[in-house]
Amino acid sequence: MSTVYILIDHNDGHVDSAAAELFTLAQGLGEATAVVVGEPGTAAALQPELQALGAARIIAAEAEGASRRLILPAVDALSSLAAGEAGPILISATAAGNEIAGRVAARVASGVLVDVTGINPDRSATMSIFGDTIAVDTAVGGESPVYTVRRGAIEASAATPGAGELLAIELPAPDQKNVEITSFSPAERGNRPDLAEAKTVIAGGRGVGSAEGFAELVEGLADSMGAAVGATRDAVDLGYCPSALQIGQTGVTISPDLYISLGISGAIQHTSGMQTSRTIIAVTNDEDAPIMSIADLGVVADVHDLAPELAREIRERKA
Known part of the structure; x- marks a missing residue:
């Protein structure tokens, strides 16, 4: 069975809710491998949640300062994994996710489809185009096709818990292309639900x-x-x-x-x-x-x- 890599977004020590949708899509594509990028210890803290979602393996792509670096740590992790063992790559369709997807696809010489609303067993994907007025099935090439998935487009289904085997890979040291966050002021959250995730x-x-x-x-x-x-x-x-x-x-x-x-x-x-x-x-x-x-x-x-x-x-x- 082929491997499906799922880039895990996480906040405040918890897996982002859109991950359940990505794991649902992965069921028809292969064995789910969760990829967690962050500071040392991040993947271990998320392991129970990821096991419950169906992760067979959990890749800890961790390094000191990784959470302060933009885009490149995730690109480095996914491209090195796909170079070693090819397989589809699923990413949430956020602004950062779309940029990561394009960079990874260029490195592994595979196609990329952005903002898909479904993925078929033959690796083609469903997309809505022209302002969501037309739905199309789109083919993608390469051994490790990259997809970014529209949040909320997939109804997450109950998952069979996975083994959740924790494995570590080394991230490259920052170079001259590195962009690092030097300060961060979180947006103030009110009492209302988050717009992107609200029911x-x-x-x-x-x-x-x-x-x-x-x-x-x-x-x-x-x-x-x-x-x-x-x-x-x-x-x-x-x-x-x-x-x-x-x-x-x-x-x-x-x-x-x-x-x-x-x-x-x-x-x-x-x-x-x-x-x-x-x-x-x-x-x-x-x-x-x-x-x-x-x-x-x-x-x-x-x-x-x-x-x-x-x-x-x-x-x-x-x-």
């Missing part, structure tokens, strides 16, 4: 009218439901909310169980980032708005009237 997202657009309207309508409804908050590019450009909340081609890609839009028309720039949501509810005063064509439920109403009433009703039922 429920409330998003607002130009139709909410102002920053005050965004806070009252979008954030008010989100807080009543315990949901994450998102926005369109228009809402961000108009100063209604921070850019970190932007969903779409130049923002965050999401795939929640429930997505509710308030005052959003549905430009392709936005819908390309949320179109794979399980259930889409659109609230707008324009029955011909493009978002209505992809909504499971379209509500023609004034968001200024409906959203506060909905939030109030939810809070009362929770009480």
Whole structure:
């Protein structure tokens, strides 16, 4: 059975939630080998979680200062592993993940597919193109094809625990190409779920009218439901909310169980980032708005009237 390498994102001593999706994809491709890049001891701390996800082997690519170096430690680890034993490589489709994928593919002379939504047993992949309006199956070449997988596109399935054998490899010493983080200020996290991982997202657009309207309508409804908050590019450009909340081609890609839009028309720039949501509810005063064509439920109403009433009703039922 061939080996499938899975680059593991991790934060605060835990495996990133998207790893479960990568392990689900790996089931049809071969034996899962988790690759953990970080400071000494990182892989051992993550070993129980990775075993539960189905890792047959866990590669500890560790060195002092590795967590402060950008991109290259992961590229070095994956390319050296694939050079020794070829196999598909799965990476989460983040900004860093996509750059790592391109560099690894160049080193191992294999093809790379970015932002895939599925991988077939023959190593072809499913992708959504032209703003998610067309789904295609795409072939990729090389002995170690590299894929970055869209977060939330795969429904993670229950895994059979793996042996989780822990093995270590040596990372090359930093050279003149090395980029190192000299200081780091983490983003302040509020009480709401992370937008990229949330199961429920409330998003607002130009139709909410102002920053005050965004806070009252979008954030008010989100807080009543315990949901994450998102926005369109228009809402961000108009100063209604921070850019970190932007969903779409130049923002965050999401795939929640429930997505509710308030005052959003549905430009392709936005819908390309949320179109794979399980259930889409659109609230707008324009029955011909493009978002209505992809909504499971379209509500023609004034968001200024409906959203506060909905939030109030939810809070009362929770009480």
